[in-house]
Amino acid sequence: MPVQYDDIQVGDLMPAYTSLPITRTHLVRYACASGDFNPIHYDETFAHGIGLNSVIAHGMFIMGIAGEAITAWIGRKQIRKIRVKFLEMTQPVDLHNYENTKDRATITITGKVVSKYEEHGEKRIRCDIVARDKSGSRKLSGFFIAALP
């Protein structure tokens, strides 16, 4: 049953969505899927060369995870807009030090409905979203707009 406009109230929470711990393999898969081959996302020597401790996730990968979170709740066809700002960088899990690094690489997307309104003949909601890792560092914040039945 799709989410109905009348069933949503301002202040309602989007169901939280948590990623798997992000590995370097996930970053390579995302690079190939998206075509974003900036070496900062998969080449450790490049990352070290510009002063980072390790490769970092694509901001767009985190936004892609947010897209998964949104469409786990609201039908893909209902989405009208998504806008995000990227905040802290995300380092993938180190497989030889998994327990100590998995939290920094595990992303949870949360959201809260902030308005309901009619626009272009549609009943729409605006929902603010935030991505955080398990230690609380904020990765992105923004919002989406959806038209609901």
Place this chain on the structure above:
Amino acid sequence: MADISKLGMVFPSYSIQVQKNKIAEFAAAVGQKDNIDDIREIYRDEEAAKNNGYEQIPIPPTFAISFVFWTGGGLSAILETLGVDICKLLHSEEEYDYLGDICAGDVITRNMKVADMYERGRKGRAGWSFFVTVLETEVTNQRGEMVLKARTTFIER
């Protein structure tokens, strides 16, 4: 540092067909699935897509970034054109307006321009600054319908 004389510059138009396999690959990547059979049904099953109101398998919400990276030489060509140093590049904002469906089999055309360029910072002893570039992309389909607008902001730190 980006070349501010590129402000207002319009990139050439590029077209690309939306491929079913690329949709599945993208959905697997953002869904962190090793097996294509485990991705959300609408991204791999035409019947499921049709039951959700699509004529064909739709793209995931952030798939449109690939239209920029898989045409016209991709990231490195854009950075070279604008004079941006990849060692200093950080993506700071991304925005999509979904105006119509984009599905497997569609041939989309992307038209991108440099919408804004400016320096942000604070002068003085503890001064810092970075250079901001904003790209706007309009995506039309084979019927000439505008189906998506994207706004990408990146900085050089």
